[in-house]
Amino acid sequence: xxxxxxxxxxxxxxxxxxxxxxxxxxxxxxxxxxxxxxxxxxxxxxxxxxxxxxxxxxxxxxxxxxxxxxxxxxxxxxxxxxxxxxxxxxxxxxxxxxxxxxxxxxxxxxxxxxxxxxxxxxxxxxxxxxxxxxxxxxxxxxxxxxxxxxxxxxxxxxxxxxxxxxxxxxxxxxxxxxxxxxxxxxxxxxxxxxxxxxxxxxxxxxxxxxxxxxxxxxxxxxxxxxxxxxxxxxxxxxxxxxxxxxxxxxxxxxxxxxxxxxxxxxxxxxxxxxxxxxxxxxxxx
Amino acid sequence: xxxxxxxxxxxxxxxxxxxxxxxxxxxxxxxxxxxxxxxxxxxxxxxxxxxxxxxxxxxxxxxxxxxxxxxxxxxxxxxxxxxxxxxxxxxxxxxxxxxxxxxxxxxxxxxxxxxxxxxxxxxxxxxxxxxxxxxxxxxxxxxxxxxxxxxxxxxxxxxxxxxxxxxxxxxxxxxxxxxxxxxx
Numbered sequence: 001x002x003x004x005x006x007x008x009x010x011x012x013x014x015x016x017x018x019x020x021x022x023x024x025x026x027x028x029x030x031x032x033x034x035x036x037x038x039x040x041x042x043x044x045x046x047x048x049x050x051x052x053x054x055x056x057x058x059x060x061x062x063x064x065x066x067x068x069x070x071x072x073x074x075x076x077x078x079x080x081x082x083x084x085x086x087x088x089x090x091x092x093x094x095x096x097x098x099x100x101x102x103x104x105x106x107x108x109x110x111x112x113x114x115x116x117x118x119x120x121x122x123x124x125x126x127x128x129x130x131x132x133x134x135x136x137x138x139x140x141x142x143x144x145x146x147x148x149x150x151x152x153x154x155x156x157x158x159x160x161x162x163x164x165x166x167x168x169x170x171x172x173x174x175x176x177x178x179x180x181x182x183x184x185x186x187x188x189x190x191x192x193x194x195x196x197x198x199x200x201x202x203x204x205x206x207x208x209x210x211x212x213x214x215x216x217x218x219x220x221x222x223x224x225x226x227x228x229x230x231x232x233x234x235x236x237x238x239x240x241x242x243x244x245x246x247x248x249x250x251x252x253x254x255x256x257x258x259x260x261x262x263x264x265x266x267x268x269x270x271x272x273x274x275x276x277x278x279x280x281x282x283x284x285x
Numbered sequence: 286x287x288x289x290x291x292x293x294x295x296x297x298x299x300x301x302x303x304x305x306x307x308x309x310x311x312x313x314x315x316x317x318x319x320x321x322x323x324x325x326x327x328x329x330x331x332x333x334x335x336x337x338x339x340x341x342x343x344x345x346x347x348x349x350x351x352x353x354x355x356x357x358x359x360x361x362x363x364x365x366x367x368x369x370x371x372x373x374x375x376x377x378x379x380x381x382x383x384x385x386x387x388x389x390x391x392x393x394x395x396x397x398x399x400x401x402x403x404x405x406x407x408x409x410x411x412x413x414x415x416x417x418x419x420x421x422x423x424x425x426x427x428x429x430x431x432x433x434x435x436x437x438x439x440x441x442x443x444x445x446x447x448x449x450x451x452x453x454x455x456x457x458x459x460x461x462x463x464x465x466x467x468x469x
Contacts, residue, residue: 008436008451011429012458018465019458022407022414023430029405033328034338036320040313043342156416157381 132162141173160191164200177207198229205240214244235266242274251278298357305353316345322362322432323369329427330373331412333380340376344368359441366434366442370424414464422457425450 013023034042132147145166152163164187171180184204187196201224208217221241224230230237238261245254255278258271300318303311323344324337332340347368355364415423424443428434429450436454440447 008429008454011433012461013430019462022411022465025407026405026411027431029408031321031325031328032334032337033324033341036317039320039338039341040316042338043316043345046342046346157384161385 132165136165136169136173141169145169145174155190157194160187160194160196163187163191164196164203167200167203171203171207171210177210181207181211198233201229202233202236205237209240209244214248218244235261235264238264239266239270239274242271246274246277254278255280301352301355301357301361304349312349315348319362319365320345323365326366326369326427326432327373327376329412329415329431330370330377330423331415332373332376336376336380340372343376344372347372360438363438363441366428366432370442374420410469413469414461417460417464417469418457422453422460425453426457426461429454 012019013027014020132144132151135141135144135147148162148166148169152159152166163183167180167183167187170176170183181204184200184207187194187200188204191197201220205217205220205224208214208220218241221237221244224237225234225241238257242254242257242261245251245257254274258274258278261271262268300311300314304315320341323341327337327340327344344365348365355361415426418426421443425439428439428442429436434442436447436450439450443450
């Protein structure tokens with residue numbers, strides 16, 4: 001092995017600051033984990049892989065066949081882009097008018113918070129997401145959102161999940177789509193490339209649509225179709241795109257989107273609203 | 286003391302020849318020599334406690350499987366580090382998925398997520414501070430500061446120029462220092 005490169009700085013542990021002290025203490029601590037002997041024993045008893053050479057292709061074929069069967073026998077698709085969006089689409093009703101500038105009040109069906117939650121006051125920075133979930137289950141939505149906000153302050157995956165939960169609560173339970181959108185923007189900024197990237201994009205499209213910001217929703221869909229979201233949920237995106245285009249009167253583009261949606265397997269029932277708004281032109285005799 | 290000093294002599298070709306020839310004693314010798322190194326890298330790269338032993342075994346299974354194809358002009362330890370880093374990445378991704386599933390459905394694999402290491406306070410603090418680093422920064426930080434590799438050795442492990450290693454180390458130290466200042 002090569003020796004130390006003289007251009008490199010001395011190691012932190014050679015210093016006398018806080019980092020050096022921490023590294024020295026950490027390296028001096030006994031390392032957890034199995035001993036070499038235990039590990040070797042387990043490794044020696046590990047079953048040998050004895051599958052024949054054709055096992056992998058055969059398994060892949062069997063899995064593909066099973067996946068095809070599942071797809072073929074699937075029930076009619078349920079709305080998947082958010083109940084509010086698809087309920088409107090399937091009922092062939094026009095898309096909602098742009099939302100007023102002021103946030104709407106919380107949905108009537110949702111129970112109002114019964115009391116000022118204690119945890120809202122005492123929620124710590126590293127709040128436990130489990131507590132937040134309990135608050136949400138108890139119908140204490142503002143407290144739950146604040147709790148998720150606290151839990152979402154770090155940079156871990158827990159924080160990423162918590163921030164997304166906050167946005168969902170704001171959108172679905174608190175009836176504050178604009179605030180939810182701002183939370184999603186923060187999420188995208190802080191957790192670019194995180195585990196929930198596609199979910200965040202999808203929720204953003206739903207919210208833009210809900211707020212009547214169709215042009216932005218369409219742009220977000222176009223962006224989504226270019227990336228991982230398009231690969232995972234291309235059908236859903238094309239159906240929504242067709243719906244938005246037909247609602248804005250662009251029937252040629254809407255019909256094109258309908259064709260694309262069909263190509264990726266979208267069920268006919270989900271395209272009904274668009275086709276009613278934009279029927280195919282009668283063929284010339 | 287660093288987990289594996291730079292001055293450590295790399296594994297001899299005799300031992301590797303013995304392994305390739307199927308000598309159980311040679312395999313045991315190789316395992317004895319590098320077991321702690323593999324465990325240490327995996328742990329410092331953030332492999333959760335519940336996955337640590339499996340991950341370490343998978344590293345040696347990879348070594349056993351691919352050793353016959355290992356080119357002797359390269360350094361064995363560099364190769365081993367590369368396998369460890371790659372395995373750590375896979376296991377962490379798997380653990381993240383488990384964690385996500387456990388959240389969606391609490392009865393799925395709760396024992397496989399978020400089990401803290403049974404280790405000392407300083408190691409826990411170090412792990413928390415290193416969470417602030419990006420994957421690439423963490424690799425360089427762990428190999429340089431904890432494993433004691435030189436810049437050139439790290440450049441060989443990650444297959445990037447030494448200047449890139451230096452830049453990543455600089456960024457990693459900055460973030461690490463900030464994390465400590467913030468009392469992590």
